Amino acid sequence: MSIYQTHITDVLIVGAGLAGERIAVESASQGHDVTLLSLVPPRRSHSTAAQGGMQASLGNCAMGEGDNSDVHFADTVKGSDWGCDQEVARMFVETAPLAVREMAIWGVPWNRVVAGQRKLPDGRVIEEKKEKEGLITARDFGGTAKWRTCYTADGTGHTLQYTMDSMVVKMGITVHDRTEAISLIHDGERCVGVVARCLRTGDLRVYIAKTTVICTGGYGRLYSASTNAVINEGNGMFVALNTGIVPLGNMEAVQFHPTGMVPVWILITEGARGDGGYLLDKNLYRFMPDYEPKKKELASRDVVSRRMTQHMRAGHGVDSPYGPHLWLDIRHLGAQHINTNLREIANIARNFAGVDPVKDLIPVRPTQHYSMGGVRTNKDGAAYGLKNLFAAGEAACWDLHGFNRLGGNSLAETITAGQIIGKKVAEFTKDATLSYSYKLVDDAVKEQENRIKALVHGWNGKESVYEVRNEMEKNLMDYVGIFRNGKDLQTAVNNLQEVYHRSLKIGLKSNGEGPNPELAQALRMTGMVRLALCIAYGALMRTESRGSHAREDYPKRDDTNWLKRTLAYWPEGADLPELKYEPVKITELPPGDRGYGESSAQSKGGK
Amino acid sequence: MADRELTFEIFRYNPAKPEIKPQMQTYKLKETTGMTIFVALNMIREEQDPSLMFDFVCRAAICGSCAMIINGRPKLACKTLTRSLPKKIKLFPLPVFKLIGDLSVDTGTWFRNLSLKTESWVHTSKTFDPTKQEERMDNKTALEIYEAERCIECGCCIAGCATANIRDEFLGAAGINRVARFMVDPRDERTPEQYFEVVGCEEGAFGCMGLMACDDNCPMELPLQMQLAFVRRKMASIGLGVKQESKVKMGVG
Numbered sequence: 090m091s092i093y094q095t096h097i098t099d100v101l102i103v104g105a106g107l108a109g110e111r112i113a114v115e116s117a118s119q120g121h122d123v124t125l126l127s128l129v130p131p132r133r134s135h136s137t138a139a140q141g142g143m144q145a146s147l148g149n150c151a152m153g154e155g156d157n158s159d160v161h162f163a164d165t166v167k168g169s170d171w172g173c174d175q176e177v178a179r180m181f182v183e184t185a186p187l188a189v190r191e192m193a194i195w196g197v198p199w200n201r202v203v204a205g206q207r208k209l210p211d212g213r214v215i216e217e218k219k220e221k222e223g224l225i226t227a228r229d230f231g232g233t234a235k236w237r238t239c240y241t242a243d244g245t246g247h248t249l250q251y252t253m254d255s256m257v258v259k260m261g262i263t264v265h266d267r268t269e270a271i272s273l274i275h276d277g278e279r280c281v282g283v284v285a286r287c288l289r290t291g292d293l294r295v296y297i298a299k300t301t302v303i304c305t306g307g308y309g310r311l312y313s314a315s316t317n318a319v320i321n322e323g324n325g326m327f328v329a330l331n332t333g334i335v336p337l338g339n340m341e342a343v344q345f346h347p348t349g350m351v352p353v354w355i356l357i358t359e360g361a362r363g364d365g366g367y368l369l370d371k372n373l374y375r376f377m378p379d380y381e382p383k384k385k386e387l388a389s390r391d392v393v394s395r396r397m398t399q400h401m402r403a404g405h406g407v408d409s410p411y412g413p414h415l416w417l418d419i420r421h422l423g424a425q426h427i428n429t430n431l432r433e434i435a436n437i438a439r440n441f442a443g444v445d446p447v448k449d450l451i452p453v454r455p456t457q458h459y460s461m462g463g464v465r466t467n468k469d470g471a472a473y474g475l476k477n478l479f480a481a482g483e484a485a486c487w488d489l490h491g492f493n494r495l496g497g498n499s500l501a502e503t504i505t506a507g508q509i510i511g512k513k514v515a516e517f518t519k520d521a522t523l524s525y526s527y528k529l530v531d532d533a534v535k536e537q538e539n540r541i542k543a544l545v546h547g548w549n550g551k552e553s554v555y556e557v558r559n560e561m562e563k564n565l566m567d568y569v570g571i572f573r574n575g576k577d578l579q580t581a582v583n584n585l586q587e588v589y590h591r592s593l594k595i596g597l598k599s600n601g602e603g604p605n606p607e608l609a610q611a612l613r614m615t616g617m618v619r620l621a622l623c624i625a626y627g628a629l630m631r632t633e634s635r636g637s638h639a640r641e642d643y644p645k646r647d648d649t650n651w652l653k654r655t656l657a658y659w660p661e662g663a664d665l666p667e668l669k670y671e672p673v674k675i676t677e678l679p680p681g682d683r684g685y686g687e688s689s690a691q692s693k694g695g696k
Numbered sequence: 697m698a699d700r701e702l703t704f705e706i707f708r709y710n711p712a713k714p715e716i717k718p719q720m721q722t723y724k725l726k727e728t729t730g731m732t733i734f735v736a737l738n739m740i741r742e743e744q745d746p747s748l749m750f751d752f753v754c755r756a757a758i759c760g761s762c763a764m765i766i767n768g769r770p771k772l773a774c775k776t777l778t779r780s781l782p783k784k785i786k787l788f789p790l791p792v793f794k795l796i797g798d799l800s801v802d803t804g805t806w807f808r809n810l811s812l813k814t815e816s817w818v819h820t821s822k823t824f825d826p827t828k829q830e831e832r833m834d835n836k837t838a839l840e841i842y843e844a845e846r847c848i849e850c851g852c853c854i855a856g857c858a859t860a861n862i863r864d865e866f867l868g869a870a871g872i873n874r875v876a877r878f879m880v881d882p883r884d885e886r887t888p889e890q891y892f893e894v895v896g897c898e899e900g901a902f903g904c905m906g907l908m909a910c911d912d913n914c915p916m917e918l919p920l921q922m923q924l925a926f927v928r929r930k931m932a933s934i935g936l937g938v939k940q941e942s943k944v945k946m947g948v949g
Contacts, residue, residue: 129751130804132849133759147830190830196818196883198841201833223832241842247758248845255817258808266804267796289796290712318754352730355756410729429839437756440775441732555742599747603712604797607746 093534094294098124098263099518101282101298103270103325106134107246107500108482109304110253111507112514117260119515124263124296126270126285128320131254135306135318136503139246140358140433142228142238143504144497145185149202149224151215152236158182160234163678165498168232168389169491170636170646171680172339172461172654172673177468177489179677181505188504189225189239196252198241199225210365210422229363230496232389232685238497243360243433246500253504267604268294271612273301273328273478274525274533280478281525283328284537286612291603293537295530299521300514303329303464303472303480311621312457313562316349316356325484327616329464330623335474336656336669338465338486340620341627344494344637345571347393349456352411353441357453359496361434362386364426366419368397369450370405373416381685388685391493391637394455395687398571401454409452416450423447455571459483459499461490461637462624465656470510473656477521479514481506488654491673492636544611545601550594554611557595560588561621569625574641578629585625586664589618623657623666630668631655634687644687648680700727700783704740706748707788710797720786721745733766733773733787737799749798757915760848763790763855764799770852772915790855807849810867814894816874819886837882844877844923846916853910853920865899869910869920872901876923879930888934896931904928 100116102109105127117123127134148156161182166173193199204222208214217226230238241248257264267288274282274295282297305325309317329335347368348357362368367375368386380396381388388396397415400406406413419427419434424447427435431446438446464480465473466487472478481487482503487510489502543549568581592615601608633647634640652673657666702725709718723740734755741748753761755774762773765788767781778785793801810816822831853869854860860868867875875895878884895901904924911921 129753129759129761130807130849132807133753133761133804135754135759137848138754138756138758187826190826190828191824193830194818194820194822194824194883196881198833198838198845198881199830201835201838203835223834225830226835242839244842244846247848248842251845252818255811258811259815259817264808267802289802318759319752353732353755433758440757440777442730443777555746597746599745603710604749604800605747606741606749 093292095297096124096294097297097523098122099298100124100300100302100514101296102126102302102304103283104304104306104482104484105131105264105266106136106304106306106482107250107253107503108507109302110257111504112302112304112481112511113262114253114256114260115508115511116515116518117262121515121518124265124298125257126268126296127264127266128269128288130266131257131264132250134250135321136500137247137250138318138356139500140243140356141230141360141363142240142245142497143189143249143500144230144233144237144495145189145239145501146182146235146237147186147189147225147227147239148235149221150226150236151217152229153227156235156237161185161237164233165489165495166678167683168493168495168498170493170683171648171652171675172342172491172635174468174488174674175676175678176674177487180468180509181489181502184505184509185501188501188508192249192252192504193225195256197248199239200241202226228360229387230359231362231384231387231393232495238363240360242429243358243431249500249504269324269609270328271537272533273332274530275332275475276529277334279476281529284533286609288604288609291605291608293534295534297523297525297530299477299523300518301478302514303478303484304482305484307460307483308620309457309460311561311565311617311624313566314349314354315457316346316354317457322613322617323620324613324616325480326463327613327620329472329478329480330619330657330659331616332475333659333661335472335478336465336658337623338462338488339492339627339655340462340623340657341631341638341655342461342492342636343457343569343624344390344459344461345394345455346390346458347397347455348417348453349458350437350442351409351414351452351454354456355437355441356458357417357434357437357451361417361419361431364419364430365422366417369416369418370400371407372405376400376405384685389493389495390458391639392686394571395639397455407452412454414452414454417453418450419446420448459494461492461494462486469513470506471513479510481510492638540612541601541608544595544597544608547596549596551596552591552594553598554595554607554614557588557592557614557618558610560591561585561618564588565621565624569628572639572641573628575629578625581625582622582629582665585618585622589615589622589664592618619659619666626666627655627657627668652680701725702727702736702778703784704736705784705786706799708798709795711795727778731778733776733778734762736778737773749796749800751800758848760850763850763852764788765790765855770855770913772850772852775915790851792854792860793851801851803849803851806851807870810871810874813867814871814874816878818878818881818884820883821885833882837880841877841881844873844880847873847918848916850915852913852915856909856913858907858909859903859905863899863903866903867895867900869914869924871895872927873918873920873923876927879927888930892931892934895927896935901928901931
């Protein structure tokens with residue numbers, strides 16, 4: 090028999106970013122006992138880093154006039170390149186304005202409409218109406234027909250997360266921070282909780298719950314150049330995948346953000362372009378209007394990223410020791426605007442690249458940013474494959490974003506999904522009973538104990554966890570990037586299979602005692618490589634281009650054959666995921682032209 | 697500066713193994729262009745000592761995880777460039793907070809306790825009505841709230857504070873600033889007297905000795921000195937029984 094602490098709760102939420110905390114608040118307010126697990130204190134979650142804003146069609150500001158949920162819906166579906174679940178998108182756009190207003194009551198200091206005339210950087214003059222003064226305002230973001238992105242300066246994620254966490258504190262919700270879920274406990278039909286490792290002591294713990302919810306965010310750190318926080322390793326996704334019966338949806342859909350700062354890959358928010366920033370090449374020429382005359386720098390992220398890569402491939406990139414890059418120019422916005430509205434950007438540029446954006450250009454290049462794929466759920470947030478398991482936020486494939494997410498729809502998803510799925514979780518939990526066998530739990534812990542012993546003693550081999558990791562990162566970066574083709578993807582799959590076998594032979598160099606960080610990394614490594622294979626193999630098999638998935642050998646979107654979602658399973662003993670497909674349901678908006686991007690007639694023909 | 701060999705002296709201690717005394721361990725590293733302490737510590741862990749404990753999350757000075765004592769000063773390790781330091785770099789964990797191991801400290805528990813003590817959520821009698829438009833607020837007020845809300849709970853102000861180092865219960869600049877954030881928020885219905893209950897004491901606004909290390913060390917450059925003066929003046933006038941004018945409220949809706 091093993092000795093471990095056991096915690097029993099109604100709702101167990103793994104991950105305490107915005108989605109996790111919103112579900113916690115919803116469940117707790119309906120009387121459930123809730124426990125949140127988090128790798129870090131909740132306020133350190135990656136949600137905090139989101140600068141730009143949250144989309145909601147309030148239509149308060151001058152450039153947002155006439156906006157409504159139908160326009161938001163159309164933008165989202167087009168943005169997704171018709172890959173999203175339209176039922177989900179509909180629920181989302183209807184709920185987002187309420188979510189923004191609710192956050193206002195709870196304490197978010199949203200920027201407000203200031204009446205009067207204002208000159209935009211492109212020379213247009215707009216007038217904010219007196220009768221709208223004091224209402225929540227919005228800024229411009231890529232891929233949207235109206236200004237719809239609500240914000241607090243450039244600390245939107247920070248203020249949302251701090252406000253949400255203040256509700257968690259106020260309600261006395263249990264938070265176990267520095268705790269990592271390392272496996273799901275299930276009997277093949279129902280999930281009954283998780284085995285977790287305490288990152289303060291290294292001890293294993295058991296959490297038993299009526300309902301378990303995965304809200305662990307994205308997997309950006311599988312790539313070597315990512316804007317993501319270092320904790321974004323896809324933990325929730327691979328513990329679900331490791332069950333063998335829960336599939337991940339659309340893992341090949343990986344978004345690159347146009348403006349990661351070279352060479353630290355810190356994100357420069359889209360707000361910089363929304364506020365009027367330009368992209369320049371090595372000749373200080375503004376090239377985006379040539380490719381995208383209508384939306385210019387503000388086409389959707391997948392399109393801008395590809396145009397930038399295309400332009401650099403044509404030899405117009407700035408040479409640097411870190412490879413070619415382009416420039417982001419915000420100098421014309423003026424010191425006052427930069428130092429207040431874009432202050433965080435200014436600080437990041439000064440501190441991490443040593444450039445002052447008031448007078449200097451910022452070096453940027455498309456960088457891995459967001460994962461549209463994740464634990465596949467139905468529209469209620471319930472995971473496929475296992476009962477009593479839910480998922481929300483970036484960790485989930487709900488599937489709001491299809492093959493490309495619009496800026497500002499990520500924060501909006503976390504809170505809106507938290508609200509919608511939170512209600513479903515609370516409802517489900519009311520009728521759920523807590524039943525589990527002692528043996529099931531004990532076996533689950535023993536399995537993890539054995540894994541740890543094998544790693545510490547090097548029973549399976551002496552592979553270095555860091556070397557395995559670097560190989561994985563490099564293969565994804567080099568062969569599964571912005572532009573993809575069959576040959577490179579096949580190389581990635583072959584190499585990653587080899588990396589996978591190495592990951593099964595990892596042995597620690599240190600003793601693994603206590604909260605040892607090498608052990609923590611080693612415990613994740615096999616799961617991470619499995620995710621990498623789901624991405625690469627899914628991309629290889631999808632012989633079309635859609636949203637962020639751009640195949641050079643199949644440059645067109647193929648609705649006849651590929652209007653479907655990839656489901657990746659990991660059968661026991663396999664070294665490659667098993668792929669299945671399900672149709673994407675079209676309820677309102679039939680596939681058509683996005684109005685921007687390579688396939689659009691409007692953007693052809695240059696100037 | 698190019699081609700420098702850096703010497704890192706790093707504090708090592710595992711509280712679970714008190715029989716092994718705290719000690720300094722030395723690592724050598726060749727400096728690279730644009731190297732930050734984040735880059736350096738990861739290289740040391742991956743190439744020299746996989747057991748070394750330290751914390752980073754966003755590595756972009758947004759999340760506050762990586763504060764540590766760098767050559768005697770509390771700083772965010774992610775945004776400290778090695779080129780700004782001499783070639784001998786000494787790293788210690790932040791004081792005041794409970795040590796987890798090596799450079800890693802438990803700020804989460806400390807700050808959650810601070811939130812509970814200061815009841816740092818909007819106290820309001822209003823509930824959300826989904827059928828109503830949002831209540832209006834002056835944009836200046838919104839920006840003023842955001843100014844005080846920019847604290848990332850890194851703990852640099854607490855670690856550098858003499859009072860916090862000798863008095864366990866002291867709220868420190870982070871706590872005073874937190875209270876100021878709710879004081880300027882017209883949505884918070886707490887009265888000045890209720891705030892006095894929270895910070896009108898030695899553990900709050902009156903415990904500060906005025907050494908101002910908080911202000912010097914804040915990586916977000918928050919005006920902590922001003923916030924302290926603001927809160928203290930309010931508390932002093934309440935303590936002396938001076939009548940407060942109620943908060944200015946904007947609002948049409």
